[in-house]
């Protein structure tokens with residue numbers, strides 16, 4: 001059953017085999033796997049239970065319903081917007097459905113004998129089957145992606161079609177605001193209904209406050225149900241379980257562990273944040289682009305992406321799109337200057353570049369529930385993003401753009417490659433908008449107590465019955481869109497969490 | 502701590518921001534009475550912002566979006582008031598402090614003898630340009646005002662024709678129920 005703030009009007013005490021915190025990719029995959037084994041599962045989810053009728057395709061309504069801090073969460077220095085979702089389905093409600101596995105080179109770098117490509121393979125296979133992962137047909141490309149592909153091919157760069165998890169997609173283009181057409185084969189549509197039918201209980205609008213312990217065991221989770229409209233507390237609950245699996249995502253999971261004061265002798269929890277920060281270049285074309293229509297991202301350029309250790313090519317390029325308010329926030333200036341840009345919006349194409357980051361940041365509590373995300377790009381990653389911006393602009397010019405623009409505070413504008421190549425291009429904080437949508441590796445798997453929070457079964461090293469099953473658990477940047485890995489990791493963590501006596 | 506190879510990359514010094522904010526606060530209560538705030542229009546009922554904060558926000562909104570109509574400004578302020586309520590406590594406090602600093606910034610940074618809300622359009626635009634492109638610790642404040650202003654402006658259907666945007670595809674702003682049957686019976690007590 002799913003219980004929301006409407007049902008959870010009185011305090012409850014619940015008992016389960018496994019209590020899961022977070023109903024996103026990892027948490028719902030874990031709930032799905034555990035309930036299929038016949039185990040009793042209680043899932044706590046801070047966000048609401050939203051179904052297609054709730055996704056009204058309005059930015060002002062959906063940002064608060066789908067994102068922490070209504071989408072306004074930023075790094076401590078304010079340089080990078082960090083988007084992280086909530087709701088029954090977590091970030092899979094609003095993500096863009098791109099599907100990739102972790103490359104072998106990344107696994108190899110971790111050198112973990114029991115946490116490698118072979119360990120995750122069966123979970124990837126199962127998830128890909130459940131979510132109907134398939135190649136996006138070339139005829140589904142929208143104009144923005146077609147122009148991107150044209151530029152990539154003209155320059156002889158490496159590129160290709162991406163894979164996704166959609167069925168019945170009408171190409172509305174509103175993916176980042178939730179799918180009103182229920183075409184996302186995500187946690188909400190696939191895993192959660194099956195888990196519920198197998199007996200799992202989901203408490204929506206309910207956040208885990210702390211995990212309480214007795215010695216080396218977590219004994220119960222304390223949680224509270226909040227009214228989503230006002231934030232006021234509606235009721236409080238205690239959930240006792242044999243094991244606990246944290247799947248709150250790479251920002252919230254370390255915060256829950258810090259709030260719970262779990263033993264952490266080396267202060268590792270929250271300490272190794274990667275974000276895949278991204279930047280975007282725009283270009284004006286003569287013909288309409290209408291980048292907000294159709295599947296937003298279907299084609300990739302991997303010319304500047306290699307997973308070799310210490311590679312000098314670590315940027316991934318894809319098409320970018322936004323609805324008007326999102327686009328307005330990224331386009332340069334204000335007043336008349338900005339107005340002129342917005343009038344060009346139908347003819348603007350966008351390419352974004354995301355870095356497979358070597359920067360390490362950290363996450364810690366700000367007050368009781370706020371997130372202090374401390375992340376300052378290192379020079380190597382800045383150079384990668386600068387490379388990505390220049391190449392994104394080059395690709396757009398090669399595709400026939402009238403003018404390419406990098407929206408720095410003083411925008412870089414180029415009508416030819418010669419002009420682009422002459423222009424100095426540096427990525428400095430607060431000089432252009434940076435967005436991160438893939439937080440990861442804040443409570444990571446490793447070899448020993450000295451260098452990691454989790455063992456290779458995703459068990460928290462200092463407690464016997466606490467597991468992590470979300471993006472926090474990966475030891476480094478993955479360099480690929482992470483949702484498949486989060487789902488798979490949830491299943492992996494559930495294996496051992498379900499065995500605890 | 503985040504690892505970083507470059508120190509110049511830490512542009513937002515919280516300390517300097519707070520110092521200036523404190524100065525603006527002292528200024529507003531102590532000496533600079535002659536820098537009278539604009540009485541402005543009544544911002545209407547507010548939940549999270551004071552009337553003064555709302556006036557500062559309205560002035561910034563008008564300069565950023567070029568909106569002049571008092572009724573639309575009131576609606577914008579009421580919308581932004583609601584959004585401020587969704588910020589976490591720390592960020593909300595910081596935002597309010599930043600508004601105070603914006604109000605006194607003409608005197609502190611630009612040599613104008615007047616508060617932000619009392620300036621004319623061109624002077625306000627010059628001040629905001631300072632926030633947009635000046636010292637990098639000021640830029641996030643401009644960014645927040647810009648994001649909030651355009652979130653309101655470009656989510657109003659009236660703004661869409663000019664930018665070629667057709668709006669939502671679902672009828673009646675979200676009454677799209679064809680797919681609900683997959684979810685029927687999942688919520689306790691609902692069929």
Ligand SMILES: Cc1cc2nc3c(=O)[nH]c(=O)nc-3n(C[C@H](O)[C@H](O)[C@H](O)COP(=O)(O)OP(=O)(O)OC[C@H]3O[C@@H](n4cnc5c(N)ncnc54)[C@H](O)[C@@H]3O)c2cc1C
Nearest residue numbers: 022024026046086090091096097098208248471481482483
């Ligand atoms: C805009 C955007 C686009 C993206 N596009 C793609 C894409 O195309 N392909 C891709 O592979 N990835 C994409 N991602 C990333 C992907 O969606 C995430 O990496 C993935 O969902 C992470 O899974 P998770 O289980 O770690 O966390 P999430 O899916 O974020 O789930 C965590 C859940 O836990 C809940 N929670 C946290 N703390 C608590 C608590 N204390 N109590 C109760 N509940 C709690 C949260 O509310 C949330 O619902 C995108 C992300 C964003 C933001």
Ligand code: SF4
Nearest residue numbers: 169170172173175179
């Ligand atoms: S593009 Fe497809 S998946 Fe995305 S919101 Fe529209 S119908 Fe849904």
